Amino acid sequence: MEAGAPTGVIGLVATIGRATLGGVAAIGKVANFAGRGIRAAVTPPWYPRQILGQFMAVGFLSLPVVGLTAWFTGAALALNIYSGGDRFNAETVMPQIVALGIARELGPVLAALMLAGRVASAMASEIGAMRATEQVDAMVTLSTDPRRYLIAPRLIAATISLPLLTLIADIIGVAGGMQVSKLLIDLSPSIYIINTIDFLRSWDVESGLIKSAVFGFIIGLMGCYHGDHAQGGARGVGRATTAAMVSSAVLILAADYVLTSIFARL
Amino acid sequence: MTTEFYTIPGQDKIMRAHLGETLMGFVVLAFAGLFLAYALGVAGLGGAHGAYGLTARFGEAGGLQPGAKVTISGVKVGSVSAVTIDPKTFLAVIRVSMDQAVQVPSDSTAKITSDGLLGGSHIAIAPGGAADNLKPGGEISNTQGTVDLFGLIGQVMRPHDAAPAPTPSATPAAKTPAALPDMGGQ
Amino acid sequence: MTQTPNLAPAKLEWRHVTKRFGANKVLDGLNLSVGKGRSLALLGRSGQGKSVTIKVALGLMRADGGAVLLDGVDVTHLHERERRASFAGIGMLFQGAALFDSLSVWENVGFRLINADGTTRREARDRAIEALALVRLGPEVADRYPAELSGGMQKRVGLARAIVGAPSLLFFDEPTTGLDPITAGAINELIVDKVRSLGCTAVSITHDLTSARMIADDIAMLDHGKIVWHGAAADLDHADHPLVRAFVTGKGDGVE
Numbered sequence: 079m080e081a082g083a084p085t086g087v088i089g090l091v092a093t094i095g096r097a098t099l100g101g102v103a104a105i106g107k108v109a110n111f112a113g114r115g116i117r118a119a120v121t122p123p124w125y126p127r128q129i130l131g132q133f134m135a136v137g138f139l140s141l142p143v144v145g146l147t148a149w150f151t152g153a154a155l156a157l158n159i160y161s162g163g164d165r166f167n168a169e170t171v172m173p174q175i176v177a178l179g180i181a182r183e184l185g186p187v188l189a190a191l192m193l194a195g196r197v198a199s200a201m202a203s204e205i206g207a208m209r210a211t212e213q214v215d216a217m218v219t220l221s222t223d224p225r226r227y228l229i230a231p232r233l234i235a236a237t238i239s240l241p242l243l244t245l246i247a248d249i250i251g252v253a254g255g256m257q258v259s260k261l262l263i264d265l266s267p268s269i270y271i272i273n274t275i276d277f278l279r280s281w282d283v284e285s286g287l288i289k290s291a292v293f294g295f296i297i298g299l300m301g302c303y304h305g306d307h308a309q310g311g312a313r314g315v316g317r318a319t320t321a322a323m324v325s326s327a328v329l330i331l332a333a334d335y336v337l338t339s340i341f342a343r344l
Numbered sequence: 345m346t347t348e349f350y351t352i353p354g355q356d357k358i359m360r361a362h363l364g365e366t367l368m369g370f371v372v373l374a375f376a377g378l379f380l381a382y383a384l385g386v387a388g389l390g391g392a393h394g395a396y397g398l399t400a401r402f403g404e405a406g407g408l409q410p411g412a413k414v415t416i417s418g419v420k421v422g423s424v425s426a427v428t429i430d431p432k433t434f435l436a437v438i439r440v441s442m443d444q445a446v447q448v449p450s451d452s453t454a455k456i457t458s459d460g461l462l463g464g465s466h467i468a469i470a471p472g473g474a475a476d477n478l479k480p481g482g483e484i485s486n487t488q489g490t491v492d493l494f495g496l497i498g499q500v501m502r503p504h505d506a507a508p509a510p511t512p513s514a515t516p517a518a519k520t521p522a523a524l525p526d527m528g529g530q
Numbered sequence: 531m532t533q534t535p536n537l538a539p540a541k542l543e544w545r546h547v548t549k550r551f552g553a554n555k556v557l558d559g560l561n562l563s564v565g566k567g568r569s570l571a572l573l574g575r576s577g578q579g580k581s582v583t584i585k586v587a588l589g590l591m592r593a594d595g596g597a598v599l600l601d602g603v604d605v606t607h608l609h610e611r612e613r614r615a616s617f618a619g620i621g622m623l624f625q626g627a628a629l630f631d632s633l634s635v636w637e638n639v640g641f642r643l644i645n646a647d648g649t650t651r652r653e654a655r656d657r658a659i660e661a662l663a664l665v666r667l668g669p670e671v672a673d674r675y676p677a678e679l680s681g682g683m684q685k686r687v688g689l690a691r692a693i694v695g696a697p698s699l700l701f702f703d704e705p706t707t708g709l710d711p712i713t714a715g716a717i718n719e720l721i722v723d724k725v726r727s728l729g730c731t732a733v734s735i736t737h738d739l740t741s742a743r744m745i746a747d748d749i750a751m752l753d754h755g756k757i758v759w760h761g762a763a764a765d766l767d768h769a770d771h772p773l774v775r776a777f778v779t780g781k782g783d784g785v786e
Contacts, residue, residue: 125645138369139362145372170423171411208630215590216628220691221617221646223610249376252383268395269423271383272441276425277410 111303118223119230128231136197136232136298137239141246143196144189148247151184152176152254160262169263173273176255181282185247186240187334190293193240194300194326201232201301202322206308206315214306229306233298240294241287248283285341292337293330300326395441396480397425400454400467404489405436407465408456414440414467421446424467436489440467447477453486540599541566541699541731542587547596548755549582556582558755559596564748569725569732571746571763573739573777578752580735581625584701587733588622589613600699618646621692622701626708627684629676629691635662636672639690647695661694662687665720682713686720693724700725702734706741718744739777751777 159172168175205228208214217224252274259265300322308318386395402408405427414422422442430437442448451472458465469484478484543563549556556579564570574580585591587598589605597606605616629638637644639661640654649657659669665686676684685705692700705721706714722745725732736742742749742763749766751759751774759771767778 139365141372142365142368145375170413171409174410211626212624212628213630215585215588216622216624216630216691217641218590218614219588219617219620219622220642221614222641223614227645246372246376249380249383250372253375253379265423266395266443268386269425269441269443271386272395272397273411273423273425275383276439276441 108299108303111306112299114225115229115233115299115302118225119233123226125227125231128227129234132231132235133239135200136193136235137242140193140196140239140243143192144243144247145250147188147192148180148185148250149254151188152180152251152256153258155179155184155251156255156258157262160258172259172263172265173252173255173270174277176259177252177274177278178282180251180255181248181278181286183286183334183338185251186244186286186290186293187330189244189247190240190290190297190330191327193236193243193294193297194323194330197236198297198301198304198322198326199319201298202305202308202318203315205302205305206318209306209308210311210315229302232302233295236294236298236301237291238294240290240297244287244290245283248286285337288341289334289337292333296329296333297326300329395422395444398440398442398448398478398480398482398484400438400440400484400487401430401433401435402438402454402456402487402489403435405438405456406489407458408436408438408467409465412466414442414469416446416448416469416471418468421469438467448484449474450476450478450482451486452478452484453488454484455488539566539602540564541568541601542733543599543602544583544587545597545599547583547586547593547598549579549586549591549594556755557586557593560752560756562750562757562760564731564733566731567729568747569722569745570734570748570750571742572733572735572750572752573737573742574735574752576737579755580737580752581703583752584622584703584733584735588617588620588701614646618695619698620701621695621697621699623685623688623692623703623705625703627676627681627688629684629687631676634673634675635667635679635687638676638687639694641691642695657694658690661690664693664724665690682709682717685709685713685717689717689720689724693728696728698728698730700728700730700732702732702736702745704736704738705734705745706736706738714738714741715744721745 155176156172159175160169163169163172163175205214208228214224214228217227252271256265256267256270256274259270260267304318304322304325305315308314310317408424408427410424410426412424413420414424422440424438425441426437426439428437428439429435438454448469449472451474453470453472455468455470456465457468472486540563544560547557547560560579560583562570562572562583572580572583582591586593587600589598589608593606597604599605600616605613608616629635630641633641636655636658639658640649640651643649643654643657644651655672659672662669662672667683667686667690671679671683671687676687679687702721705717709717718741721732721734725745732745734742734745743766746763749759749761749763750757751771753773759769759774761769766774769775769778
């Protein structure tokens with residue numbers, strides 16, 4: 079605080095005002111970054127090798143962690159319905175509740191949170207390290223736009239990969255629930271599946287996929303933004319990594335609520 | 345992980361550098377693919393994988409929910425997979441999935457039975473005597489809908505109000521033989 | 531304050547350039563020009579804005595005031611895309627070489643060819659190997675990754691990357707910092723050699739006087755965001771500016 083800054087109540091109000099202004103400024107910066115990133119992602123030139131590489135790193139290599147998470151989530155959900163839901167005969171609709179919970183909410187959100195931990199942080203640390211070692215500047219002097227070469231492929235890959243991963247998570251989550259229902263209430267797998275498929279509407283799955291595309295964009299955006307704004311060498315890169323992870327997780331959950339309430343009105 | 349983990353030297357190098365993860369990725373994909381194929385097989389073809397679907401139409405399906413069990417002689421043999429309405433006839437169309445091991449004669453009767461005053465409902469099938477069995481996807485044409493317990497009680501207690509009161513249960517479906525459902529049936 | 535040491539038309543010129551970071555005025559009305567085909571070394575103590583001077587010229591940083599002229603054309607307010615296009619004739623060797631970790635040596639050297647010029651990968655690889663030969667690196671390093679190279683080799687690869695497009699203007703940011711004297715000498719020789727054979731203009735920033743004498747025709751001394759001395763490298767020993775004297779003698783007396 080500069081000399082002569084107001085103290086007491088006025089000072090407190092000034093602090094709140096400053097924090098608010100800072101928050102608004104940060105939102106503006108992120109929005110600006112997002113706008114430029116989207117423009118770079120949807121207009122040529124593209125760098126197919128970079129985009130493909132990102133699909134590998136973001137999508138394919140995330141399959142194991144997303145698959146495992148989905149299995150356990152489906153299984154735990156079924157278990158909860160069994161042990162908590164018997165108060166109102168809920169175990170008779172176990173397949174339906176598992177399918178609904180996985181497709182609409184848990185599949186998209188948990189896959190996104192896993193990716194926030196795995197991918198947003200990795201993006202931030204990679205781009206941050208490239209900033210710190212002047213690789214981004216070097217790219218500019220080599221007549222290549224870092225926004226197109228670094229940012230756009232990550233945004234594209236994250237936005238498209240996450241819905242695909244979510245679809246896989248939905249399938250595996252149902253398999254996890256089926257396993258538990260077979261063990262606990264001896265529900266025949268085929269009956270479980272027929273109940274699931276007859277019950278699910280395509281919108282249950284589609285709304286989850288729309289959500290996860292938004293989550294994927296958030297992950298790519300936060301990873302790139304925090305990496306690009308990393309300052310102060312290795313420690314700055316470390317901070318950027320954490321910030322990317324935390325901010326994408328928070329934004330994912332906030333966006334989840336907003337999107338779910340929009341979908342509920344449709 | 346981070347930087348070193350995330351570098352993009354082209355996919356071939358990534359796959360070499362992360363052989364374990366790459367293999368696991370294929371395992372996950374294969375698992376999801378197989379499970380999906382299995383599920384679609386079960387749902388689409390009906391009988392081939394241990395369960396088959398049947399439908400039944402009821403004039404009144406009150407209280408019946410997806411997931412409710414289907415019994416024969418009180419033993420669970422399947423479950424209700426969907427409850428929908430036929431927009432033309434306004435009959436409730438119930439889809440049930442049956443255990444493959446249990447084949448039902450074509451003239452069997454399906455009846456919606458209450459589990460108790462406050463409990464859910466389930467479907468009880470009374471096997472008929474026909475020589476041929478219902479095929480997967482077939483329809484149980486003899487049905488009896490839900491008994492409207494409260495309607496019945498009301499009728500018994502105040503018989504004069506009977507006229508505007510809801511007809512007890514089951515507007516009998518086209519081929520439903522019994523006009524009045526049998527309350528003590530179970 | 532400064533006499534222009536040559537009459538050749540200026541390849542690059544800073545006109546009253548200012549740049550501040552918060553309250554800290556890093557460049558304070560900097561005037562400097564480099565003649566076509568000349569090699570200029572920008573000397574100065576650490577933290578006096580040498581890197582900023584180059585980054586402003588390259589457009590990696592935006593100047594707060596003043597103008598930068600490339601071949602007599604004001605490039606200060608170029609649109610980003612035009613500026614990137616203007617880099618076609620410019621090469622830069624960064625302090626830490628700034629090689630792309632994720633790319634092999636030849637992909638680094640051929641980066642501009644592949645990603646900006648649309649050259650096929652096969653041809654880019656051939657030309658990268660040629661450029662590597664110019665910095666005395668054999669084709670066997672082409673498929674290695676930067677992390678597997680020594681600091682001196684990384685600098686060479688960085689130099690190869692800077693000269694692969696036959697630029698007319700080259701920048702060197704502390705080319706010998708962090709290298710042992712023998713490797714540093716080799717890098718200096720390479721720089722002199724390449725600048726001569728390409729016939730290009732060169733701007734180096736350094737605080738290594740030996741290096742500056744070796745690679746530069748002209749020397750400019752930067753202090754407190756201004757050029758305080760500018761003259762031929764040969765005149766350095768006769769300069770009477772106290773800071774230049776301190777640099778030459780290696781004694782800090784009399785310089786605040």
